[in-house]
Amino acid sequence: MRKLFGTDGVRGVANVYPMTAEMAIQLGRAIAYVFKKEPHRHKIVIGKDTRLSGYMLENAMVAGICSMGVDVMLVGPLPTPGIAFITSSMRADAGVVISASHNPYQDNGIKFFSRDGFKLPDRLEAEIEDFIFNKGEQSYRPTASDIGKAYRIDDAIGRYVVFSKNTFPKELTLSGLKIAVDCAHGATYKVAPEVFYELGAEVFPIGVEPDGENINYKCGSLYPEVVAKLVKEKKADIGISLDGDGDRVILVDEKGQVLDGDYLMAIVATRMLKQNALKKKTLVTTIMSNMGLEDAIKRVGGKIIRTKVGDRYVVDEMLKGGYNLGGEQSGHIVFMEHTTTGDGIISALQVLAIMVKEGKRLSELSTVMQTYPQILMNIKVKEKKEFTAVPQVAKRIREVEKKLNGSGRLSVRYSGTEPLARVMIEGKNGKEIKKMAKYIAEAIEKELG
Numbered sequence: 001m002r003k004l005f006g007t008d009g010v011r012g013v014a015n016v017y018p019m020t021a022e023m024a025i026q027l028g029r030a031i032a033y034v035f036k037k038e039p040h041r042h043k044i045v046i047g048k049d050t051r052l053s054g055y056m057l058e059n060a061m062v063a064g065i066c067s068m069g070v071d072v073m074l075v076g077p078l079p080t081p082g083i084a085f086i087t088s089s090m091r092a093d094a095g096v097v098i099s100a101s102h103n104p105y106q107d108n109g110i111k112f113f114s115r116d117g118f119k120l121p122d123r124l125e126a127e128i129e130d131f132i133f134n135k136g137e138q139s140y141r142p143t144a145s146d147i148g149k150a151y152r153i154d155d156a157i158g159r160y161v162v163f164s165k166n167t168f169p170k171e172l173t174l175s176g177l178k179i180a181v182d183c184a185h186g187a188t189y190k191v192a193p194e195v196f197y198e199l200g201a202e203v204f205p206i207g208v209e210p211d212g213e214n215i216n217y218k219c220g221s222l223y224p225e226v227v228a229k230l231v232k233e234k235k236a237d238i239g240i241s242l243d244g245d246g247d248r249v250i251l252v253d254e255k256g257q258v259l260d261g262d263y264l265m266a267i268v269a270t271r272m273l274k275q276n277a278l279k280k281k282t283l284v285t286t287i288m289s290n291m292g293l294e295d296a297i298k299r300v301g302g303k304i305i306r307t308k309v310g311d312r313y314v315v316d317e318m319l320k321g322g323y324n325l326g327g328e329q330s331g332h333i334v335f336m337e338h339t340t341t342g343d344g345i346i347s348a349l350q351v352l353a354i355m356v357k358e359g360k361r362l363s364e365l366s367t368v369m370q371t372y373p374q375i376l377m378n379i380k381v382k383e384k385k386e387f388t389a390v391p392q393v394a395k396r397i398r399e400v401e402k403k404l405n406g407s408g409r410l411s412v413r414y415s416g417t418e419p420l421a422r423v424m425i426e427g428k429n430g431k432e433i434k435k436m437a438k439y440i441a442e443a444i445e446k447e448l449g
Contacts, residue, residue, distance in 0.1 A: 003133060005125045007310040007416025009111025011100055014053030019108050021060040023132075027110055028064020028096075030131040032148075033139055034124060035093040035115075036070055043071040045090065047083035047156070048098035049187040049245045051105045052212035057098050061110070066148030067141060075156035077210075079187045079246025080111075081343035082160035088117035088340070089159070099187065099245040102222055103417070105213045117340035118319075119312045157191055164195045167338045168349045172356050174201035178236040179352075180252075182227040184220025185210040186244035192345050196240075199349075204234045207242075216243065221250045221331055221344075228256040238352065238362050242344040247311070248331035249344030251351065253362035261331040262289050266296040266369035268333075268350055269325055273300045277324075284317045284326030286310070287411050291426055292371040310416055311342045372408070373430035375437040377423045381448040384414045384421075393443045400425070400436045408433060412440060421448065 004010045004018055010027065012019040036042050044065050048054040054077075062072050070093070075086055080097050087095030095113035103109075112120045112128075120128075131139070179201045183189040185208070193205040206227070207219045219226050220243050227239035231252050239252030251259045265283060272278035281302040285293065286309045294304050305321070307313040311332040318326045318336055327333035332342030339346055355362060387393050393412075400410055408427030415422060421444045425433040 002125070003129050005129065007312065008101065009097070009109050011103070011107065011109035011417050013106055014051075014057070014108040019053075019057070021056055024057045024060035024110065025064040025067075026132045027128065028061040029068050029139070030064075030128040031094055031096065031112055032065045032068035032070040033131050034127050036068060041071065042069075042093045043073055043090075045073045045075060045083060045087045045092045045095040045153075046098065047075040047078040047086070047096070049100075049215060050077050050185060050189065050210035050212065051100065051108055051215050051244070053106075053108045054098050057108060057110065061096055061098065062150050066150060068139070068148065069142035069146045070148045072148060072150040074150060074152045076152070077187050077189070078156055078160060079191065079343070079345070081247055081339055081341050081346070082156070082187075082191065084113045084117040084339070084341050085160060085163050086153070086156055087113050087115065089163075090153075091115070097245065101245045101247065101417070102216055102220065102243040104217065105215050109417075113341075118315065119341065161191055161194050161198065164191070164343075164345050164349065165199060167335070167346050168199060169353050169357075172353060174199040174352060174356065177201045177238070177352070177356075178204065178234060179238055179240060180204045180227050180230040180234055180236040181206070181240040181242070182219055182230070183207040183242055184216050184244050185214040186216065186220065186242065186246065188242045188246040188345065192240070192242060192246070195345055195349075204230060204236060206230060220244060221248050224250045224252055224258045228252045228258060232256050238355070240344075240348045243331070246344050247342040248328075249333070249347050250331050251348065251362065253366060255363050257363065257366070259362070259366055261327050261329045261333055262293040262371070263366050263369055264331070264333055264347060264351060265289075265325070265327050266293050267354060267365045269297055269302065270300050270368050271354055272325060273297070273302045278302060279322060279324045282321070282323050284314050284321070284323050286314060286328050287409075288329045288424055290329065290371045290374055291409065292369050296369040309413060315341065372426050372428065373433060374424065374426045375430075375433050377437050377441045378415075379421045379423070379441050379444045379449060381414070381419055381421050381444065383448060384419075385448060387412055390447050392447055393440070396440045396443045400440060403436065410436075
């Protein structure tokens with residue numbers, strides 16, 4: 001059983017176990033221990049988003065890593081994919097991201113990248129936990145000049161801006177386009193407006209005044225209606241709504257219609273299929289993606305593979321099968337030829353490139369996909385028992401599956417990052433599936449809430 005790690009690193013309320021300074025020191029020592037294998041001077045990159053508790057956790061991580069004789073390179077606020085890029089490009093041994101992604105500011109998290117920019121596999125996370133709980137105090141502690149040093153990398157933002165721009169076709173520009181972008185007062189507040197501006201767009205940025213407490217607060221990818229309003233006010237061609245750590249994106253067309261990650265994948269994947277650029281004619285996505293996405297891909301000769309929810313599982317499947325495009329409905333999209341993890345800025349750039357090449361508005365491009373009605377309900381829970389071990393919940397799940405009878409999809413799962421159970425039902429009749437979802441949700445709330 002995992003003691004610390006969820007589906008995306010270690011996460012919780014800042015200054016409450018396990019998101020304490022004491023645990024951050026131990027995690028720092030553990031990541032240094034795990035990656036300090038070869039005989040050279042080791043270094044680990046640390047970046048963060050803009051939440052207040054980042055200062056506390058960052059300094060604790062530095063202390064832990066340096067205490068193991070490993071150097072630290074600090075990049076400050078930078079999107080999660082930017083830290084993955086810096087880790088790989090600077091040949092660091094590992095990367096650390098201090099962020100709770102789309103969660104409110106009082107939460108925080110710590111997640112890790114290996115030297116190649118990919119999130120850690122389960123076996124390395126297990127090794128980190130083993131170090132902390134079984135052998136931390138017995139480990140080697142260097143002294144004198146063997147203690148690690150900390151350095152600040154001042155040009156990390158510039159490096160990432162250049163990297164992002166290089167994923168956009170060099171023969172194209174964004175000249176003439178108006179772009180509204182909501183940075184959620186998070187890690188993209190500097191880089192996102194700069195990338196789009198330098199490519200020639202007229203940019204209307206919001207969510208670019210972080211104060212440590214306003215990250216994700218009624219803004220960003222969980223509140224796309226905010227950028228939709230700005231699109232209408234400025235008569236923009238597109239709205240780009242990023243989350244607190246910049247690894248996911250939700251788009252808004254020029255009419256103010258919200259387009260989630262499924263639409264983004266449909267637009268890009270269908271073009272890649274027509275150009276024979278989608279490897280094995282396969283898109284990797286999760287069980288949450290709409291059946292309409294599957295229909296859109298099938299119409300042009302492709303197929304989709306579904307994984308568990310979590311971009312790490314999407315990436316694992318992509319690496320295992322040799323696929324080059326995958327993502328989640330929530331807006332984590334991975335373009336393996338460009339990145340090793342979800343990247344909101346780069347994902348938006350790929351759609352913008354199609355708009356420019358084809359001379360079409362985003363509302364036209366989005367017609368490639370027609371969604372099935374889908375209901376998603378979140379229920380707060382006190383514990384995460386197996387649903388099969390809760391008779392009333394299990395009974396209602398079986399009943400709904402029988403009613404759907406292959407004409408829709410049901411997914412009941414726990415969030416990997418929050419104390420929530422999620423009920424998702426998809427089908428042709430919106431009213432019916434809403435009743436079904438409520439029927440299951442009521443049982444979960446009664447038994448586990």
